[in-house]
Amino acid sequence: MFVGTDRLPKDERFLNSMVVTFKFVFISVPLKLIFALAVAMLMNKKLKLIPLYRTLYYIPTLLGGSVAIAVLWRRLFAGDGLINMILTNVFGAQNLPAWISNPKYALYTLILLAVWQFGSPMIIFLAGLQQIPREYYEASSVDGAGKIRQFFAISLPSLSPIIFFNFVMQMISAFQSFTQAFIVSGGSGGPLDSTMFYSLYLYIKGFGFSEMGYAAAMAWVLLIIIAGLTAISFRASGSLVSYGSGE
């Protein structure tokens, strides 16, 4: 009866797709959040051109999910691609690998593509930063706190619910990522299954091998994994996130 679910743990390509996806999620999401927070702090400065900067920094997010950018990424990180050309001509690096077609690095190009689309958590962080009362910073600077101390003692705790929200949302969408891997690997998840994301394997099983039952079982397992991880994050957040009114 449970043909699909019984076969899952014995399928090595399935287990590999799980490892690849977990690696992708737990490297790309923290990096993306750190970068988004750093840029949000930059965008929170009082400069005349800030509205322009905010727009420019959001552009990668508007375009990043599209097929065109994935195709471009594939060319950028190819052996004779733009990135290697720049590294060779400007920095004089030699014997560079073909990032996309090397199983060691292919996943990291996709992580970079994900981090590059940091715009939506950035906007949410920015809104959060602007809600922190200025008095906190003024009071703490009277008490002699430096910028770094202020960041860890005021900004981070005040932002913790927002960091948590961003983390959960980004984790959920990272587990479902499909387009980038599909386009960059040419639909194969290669080289050597190193970019075989969970949903890509699901797609290949369902539509490539016509094993729709197996694919449906995989979809259920993914739902359970995401629900489980979200529940764990909510549990763990209890001690890390402060919803205090700031009194």
Added chain:
Amino acid sequence: MKTRKDQVGRLLLNAFIIALGLGMLYPILWLIGASFKPSNMIFTDPGIWPKFFTNENYLNGWKGIGIVGFDTFFKNSFVICLLSAFANAIF
């Protein structure tokens, strides 16, 4: 009152933001440049600014595939976009 030190800091901050932004937008700028290059020169001419300008990419692209042109693609996208935006806003 603005001190000289403030102004220098402001200038450095602006320069840093612009440099980081350009680095991030580089692939997109390159994509715009590449759209004006003749198709056999896209990867042999790595710079952003094309050595030869051509608009045939846009003209050929607009024709789309076979009998269905880009006007149809745009029309379909617009219908979906408008309807889903309205429905999302209401419900």
